[in-house]
Amino acid sequence: MKVVKFLVMALSILVISCATKRPQGATEAEVLYKEAQELVGKSRYIQATEKLNLIRSQYPYSFYATHAELLQADILFSQENYAEAAAAYILFRDFHPKYNELGYVIFRISESFYRQLPETYDRDLSAGVEAIKYYNELMTTYSNTEYVKDAQKRIAQIEDMLEKKEIYIADFYFRTKDFFAAKNRYEDILSTLKNEQERPRIMANVEKANKELVEHPVESK
Structure with missing residues (x-):
């Protein structure tokens, strides 16, 4: 009987201490x-979200209500819900334009789009185009932040993908003998081309396209 009482007492103490x-x-909001x-x-994101929802619903004017909004966006990012995270970060930026760590917010918006590629x-x-837009905003407005180097690398990577996509589309038009569309695409690409190894091949295709347009103007349009 004493053993049972001891166990009940010990369990009660444990429950009380945990509680x-x-x-x-x-303040309760801070806690x-x-x-x-x-x-x-x-990584207990559901329980964390419940705590943040309590702050927002019960203490909407608390100092921690703003931080709760940003932490919720971070949770979405950590859960790899990147589209929702981007929307949450953008909403935060729009409602808190004077937040002292806005460079971090802009970087996270950029990263949310980047990770949807x-x-x-x-x-x-299209997610890459959005990412570049926000990376550029970061580098222009928050050029002294620690995120700039990563932004530069990401932009270079995305621009390379976009250039390859344009070449891929132009090549498709060329293969399917739509020489008018191919020529226009190739000429646009040549004006901004960064991969110089592709230049000779693209220029050769432009010449072939021009030749086809001269020799078969009706069939090539």
């Missing part, structure tokens, strides 16, 4: 935010 073991904070941070560190250049690259 009361919360981070310290000046909830710290709890959310701890849960994020353990397909593995190959022959698919939809």
Whole structure:
């Protein structure tokens, strides 16, 4: 009987200690935010989101309400929900234009679009165009941040994919004997071409396309 009482007492103490073991904070909003941070560190994103929702619903004017919005966007990013993360970061930027770490927010917007890119250049690259837009904004407005080097690398990578996509489309027109479309595409590519190894082949195809357009003007259009 004494053993049973001891076990019940020990279990009660354990439950009470677990229930009361919360981070310290000046306000309940701060405590909830710290709890959310701890849960994020353990990848317990659903529970962290519940804490953040409490802050936003019960303490909407708290100092931590703004931080809760950004942490929620970070959670979406960590969950690889990149489209939702991009929307959340953009919304945060629009509502908090004077936030002191806005360079981080812009970088995360860029990264959210970048991570939506397909593995190959022959698919939809519209996310890359959006990523470049925000990377450029980052480098223009927050040029002293630690994120600039990564932004430069990402832009170069995306631009390479976009260039390959344009060449891929022009080559398709050329193969299918749509010489008018191929010629126009190739000429646009040549004006900004970075991969100089492709230049001789593209110029040769332009000459062939011009020749076909002269010899068969009706069939080539």
